[in-house]
Amino acid sequence: MSGSEPAAWLPAARGRATPAIGPALQELTDWVFFSPESGRIWFDKQRALLIHASTFGMLRREILQALGTDRGRALIERVGYAHGKRDAELVRARWPVEQRPPRWSAGPRLHMLEGFVNVTPLRYELGPRGLEAEYLWADSVEADEHVAAFGQSREPVCWMLCAYAAGYAETTHGLCVEVEEVECRAAGHDHCRVIARPASRTGPARAPRRATEQGLMTRPAARDVTAIVGASAPLMAARRMLEQVAATDASVLLRGESGVGKELFATNLHRLSRRREKPFLAVNCAAIPEELVEAELFGVERGAFTGATASRAGRFERANGGTLFLDEIGLMSMTAQAKLLRVLQEQEIERVGGSRGIRIDVRVVAATNVDLWDEVQARRFRRDLFFRLNVFPIDLPPLRARRDDIPLLIERFLALYAELHGKPIRGLSKAALDALLDYDYPGNVRELQNLIERGVICAEQDGRIDKAHIFRHGELLARPGFFLATNGRLRASGAEAPSTPAPLPSLPELERQACAAAFEASHGNVSNAARQLGITRATLEYRLRKWGLRKPRRAPTAQVE
Numbered sequence: 001m002s003g004s005e006p007a008a009w010l011p012a013a014r015g016r017a018t019p020a021i022g023p024a025l026q027e028l029t030d031w032v033f034f035s036p037e038s039g040r041i042w043f044d045k046q047r048a049l050l051i052h053a054s055t056f057g058m059l060r061r062e063i064l065q066a067l068g069t070d071r072g073r074a075l076i077e078r079v080g081y082a083h084g085k086r087d088a089e090l091v092r093a094r095w096p097v098e099q100r101p102p103r104w105s106a107g108p109r110l111h112m113l114e115g116f117v118n119v120t121p122l123r124y125e126l127g128p129r130g131l132e133a134e135y136l137w138a139d140s141v142e143a144d145e146h147v148a149a150f151g152q153s154r155e156p157v158c159w160m161l162c163a164y165a166a167g168y169a170e171t172t173h174g175l176c177v178e179v180e181e182v183e184c185r186a187a188g189h190d191h192c193r194v195i196a197r198p199a200s201r202t203g204p205a206r207a208p209r210r211a212t213e214q215g216l217m218t219r220p221a222a223r224d225v226t227a228i229v230g231a232s233a234p235l236m237a238a239r240r241m242l243e244q245v246a247a248t249d250a251s252v253l254l255r256g257e258s259g260v261g262k263e264l265f266a267t268n269l270h271r272l273s274r275r276r277e278k279p280f281l282a283v284n285c286a287a288i289p290e291e292l293v294e295a296e297l298f299g300v301e302r303g304a305f306t307g308a309t310a311s312r313a314g315r316f317e318r319a320n321g322g323t324l325f326l327d328e329i330g331l332m333s334m335t336a337q338a339k340l341l342r343v344l345q346e347q348e349i350e351r352v353g354g355s356r357g358i359r360i361d362v363r364v365v366a367a368t369n370v371d372l373w374d375e376v377q378a379r380r381f382r383r384d385l386f387f388r389l390n391v392f393p394i395d396l397p398p399l400r401a402r403r404d405d406i407p408l409l410i411e412r413f414l415a416l417y418a419e420l421h422g423k424p425i426r427g428l429s430k431a432a433l434d435a436l437l438d439y440d441y442p443g444n445v446r447e448l449q450n451l452i453e454r455g456v457i458c459a460e461q462d463g464r465i466d467k468a469h470i471f472r473h474g475e476l477l478a479r480p481g482f483f484l485a486t487n488g489r490l491r492a493s494g495a496e497a498p499s500t501p502a503p504l505p506s507l508p509e510l511e512r513q514a515c516a517a518a519f520e521a522s523h524g525n526v527s528n529a530a531r532q533l534g535i536t537r538a539t540l541e542y543r544l545r546k547w548g549l550r551k552p553r554r555a556p557t558a559q560v561e
């Protein structure tokens, strides 16, 4: 069943010029990870999609019809360019020590793996004048879909594919490369033929593509520890609410599990507000002993109680003009709640043991990881204070609800801790990355941060962080995922379970299940089922009879395929 397909897939096996070194197909497929339980496919650290070629064709057609050929083509090229650039970044991150030709040869392989086109390299030279290369493209999905949508074209139409090649080549070589399609199947040629050369003879699409490409690739600055990292939809929604309320003086209540980054949000709220030049103070209400909360928040007058030998300003006074962040507000005592309420109502505090009111102008941002309304119902939290604080609630998503941000956060923390501990790290091993992508993070971003710091500390200098460096206390739970095998079919991931290994069916059992499923799906048509499984009709017939899934026939071999 497995046959010799893998070798035939390798462009280098047929190419005359490109050496068959560098990341081979199997190394590249190892980075495709199917995680159906979380509704995701990962391509290295990027979420990927499996969509029908016809859906891609429809999208392309609608773009061209809506925007017209010129603008539509420019958009398609920008998307293709960004795609090639991302793939090149992936290869560069995974195979950093590789020389240029092997890395370059991974581009066509990725393009094939992703299902866009079948590439045969014809020529590849990287000389003093720059890059010169020539490729033959068979079965371009873009050519096929263009013909399906618009009929045969007079000009080459594999715009997205060419832009991909340009994005990949430019990112890999750091040179300006022009990719021109000189023959195209959509224009009636047998193949598409593509030439890459130094971009001195620049095409017209170059300038706008570069300008907009900047916009596509913006990322938060890696060094800014106070930036909120992530681009997932739930995070963007929370961030948008934060931006909306920042300019006002409204009380904000941040709700979310422990470790989701409530203080980070509060800091950002402060930075976006007109109070940004004034102090930002954070208080964890759970960390202060109950009898000291009032003194801590509102200050003490000398002699107020034994040990109060000097007057002292509380956090409210010290945060004057700025923002006070009250974390774990649900754990504040009823007495402190009453005082806090009065401060919020009157904009005035009174120190413990003091008799005069002190005017203050402080914006309060509160945070809770318990449901405050439940606390109100249970009479542990004042109802009036709840309504004071809950003017503008923002829910911060747990990390498992924003899994798409995990790779960005990993990158951020790696850079942060490598610098902090003065220890260059080459990244993560594949097993470590898979485990991190699949983990549930009960402790949220803070837990991920701790795991990465642990990894940086445990890994070798200039080495990669391995799974064993990160998960050392049984945090990891086995969840089923799937990789692409060389025969193109999915194989279950070898996710080790720390205590109870998930029972995997044996290979013969898997085979039996596959045959039975195909047989059933083809409503008992053995020829169809065999075609689906990629085996001969006679083989399937034999197996079905062996397993008793099909009654013996008198002359099975007499039937014509």
Ligand SMILES: [Zn+2]
Pocket: 140, 143, 156, 157, 158, 181, 183, 184, 185, 186, 191, 192, 193
């Ligand atoms: Zn073409």
